[in-house]
Amino acid sequence: MKFGTKAIHAGQEPDPTTGAVMTPIYQTSTYWQKSPGDHKGYEYSRGTNPTRKALEDCFAALENARFGLAFSSGMAATDAVMKLFKAGDEVITGNDLYGGSYRMFTKIFANYGIKFHFIDLSDPEVIREHLNDNTKLIWIETPTNPTMKIVDIEAVAAIAKANNVLLAVDNTFASPYLQTPIDLGADIVMHSATKYLGGHSDVVMGALMLNDEELYQRLWFIYNSCGATPGPQDSFLVLRGLKTLHLRMKAHCENGRAIAEFLKSNPKVDKIYWPGFEDHPNHEVAKKQMRDFGGMISFSLKGADLAATFQLASSFKVFSLAESLGGVESLINHPASMTHASIPKEIREAAGVTDSLLRLSVGVEDIEDLLEDIKQAIGA
Numbered sequence: 001m002k003f004g005t006k007a008i009h010a011g012q013e014p015d016p017t018t019g020a021v022m023t024p025i026y027q028t029s030t031y032w033q034k035s036p037g038d039h040k041g042y043e044y045s046r047g048t049n050p051t052r053k054a055l056e057d058c059f060a061a062l063e064n065a066r067f068g069l070a071f072s073s074g075m076a077a078t079d080a081v082m083k084l085f086k087a088g089d090e091v092i093t094g095n096d097l098y099g100g101s102y103r104m105f106t107k108i109f110a111n112y113g114i115k116f117h118f119i120d121l122s123d124p125e126v127i128r129e130h131l132n133d134n135t136k137l138i139w140i141e142t143p144t145n146p147t148m149k150i151v152d153i154e155a156v157a158a159i160a161k162a163n164n165v166l167l168a169v170d171n172t173f174a175s176p177y178l179q180t181p182i183d184l185g186a187d188i189v190m191h192s193a194t195k196y197l198g199g200h201s202d203v204v205m206g207a208l209m210l211n212d213e214e215l216y217q218r219l220w221f222i223y224n225s226c227g228a229t230p231g232p233q234d235s236f237l238v239l240r241g242l243k244t245l246h247l248r249m250k251a252h253c254e255n256g257r258a259i260a261e262f263l264k265s266n267p268k269v270d271k272i273y274w275p276g277f278e279d280h281p282n283h284e285v286a287k288k289q290m291r292d293f294g295g296m297i298s299f300s301l302k303g304a305d306l307a308a309t310f311q312l313a314s315s316f317k318v319f320s321l322a323e324s325l326g327g328v329e330s331l332i333n334h335p336a337s338m339t340h341a342s343i344p345k346e347i348r349e350a351a352g353v354t355d356s357l358l359r360l361s362v363g364v365e366d367i368e369d370l371l372e373d374i375k376q377a378i379g380a
């Protein structure tokens with residue numbers, strides 16, 4: 001099946017009791033058993049729920065994976081992956097991660113004795129210098145947030161395989177419409193489904209997708225034991241959101257391209273980050289592993305200090321100043337003080353997250369209104 005058909009149908013059959021075409025919200029914590037152990041595969045909703053199951057099967061199908069797991073947030077999904085490891089294990093990851101992932105790795109799991117190496121992954125060969133017998137996982141994000149660096153998933157997967165290390169990819173920014181890391185050799189895909197998968201800024205959720213059955217069983221054990229699983233209402237909302245993922249992504253990409261090109265040609269703009277530009281340092285890799293370039297763009301204006309940048313961030317009328325991304329509505333964010341505030345200033349600035357940087361999550365509104373809004377805000 002093709003992507004759009006899977007987005008609408010995967011995991012979903014007419015409801016066996018009523019024929020309802022849309023998967024019902026099974027708002028129940030527990031399930032009747034005829035005699036102990038004689039049930040229809042559902043015992044208790046922390047571990048299994050039919051609405052969530054339909055969503056998880058759809059998640060798996062979209063990432064070309066065998067298994068999907070839904071979590072109550074993206075961070076809960078990441079947390080479950082990290083719980084596969086123990087004190088003494090080592091993880092190699094990027095130096096410009098999502099701020100919440102960096103915070104979890106350094107402030108939570110480092111305390112449990114897991115060692116993290118934060119490195120620049122633009123040249124995957126550098127990974128080899130940090131591998132040792134304790135390395136268990138490589139965790140990457142691509143495109144990175146917010147400077148839109150591209151990591152070569154296939155190249156990292158080859159290094160991971162050769163060294164018997166797992167590769168997990170945070171695929172939140174690309175969505176499976178643009179990039180399917182499992183096809184490129186990744187073992188686990190993670191999503192903040194809060195973003196493009198849900199798509200309407202009305203639910204917080206996370207997901208893991210993977211192929212290996214033994215790994216799936218270990219992750220399901222963590223999922224059921226630790227219990228960060230979403231309820232049926234939220235599962236329904238994301239299942240519904242997924243039905244238009246392909247339509248939304250197409251519009252995000254079209255609007256994203258128009259805005260990226262407008263900003264690039266504007267003399268007031270200093271830095272601009274978008275992987276679709278031919279002069280983006282890893283454009284060739286982006287072209288190889290992504291089907292289009294998405295609607296996430298970061299930029300700064302020439303000579304803008306913190307005050308001027310705050311002023312600019314507050315002067316948009318259609319773009320809302322807010323954290324998060326991937327919804328139908330356009331958002332603007334100031335990473336240094338908002339999404340990336342938990343990263344120390346020196347580390348943040350070394351990764352390009354300066355005080356003057358602004359990040360756009362380009363929505364699916366009419367492009368004329370979005371361009372008009374940017375023009376009035378930057379005074380173009």
Ligand SMILES: *Cc1c(COP(=O)(O)O)cnc(C)c1O
Pocket residue numbers: 073074075076098100101141145170172173191192193194195204205206
């Ligand atoms: C938002 C986000 C997360 C965290 O997900 P939540 O759903 O907010 O817990 C992780 N990675 C990336 C790239 C994100 O944008």
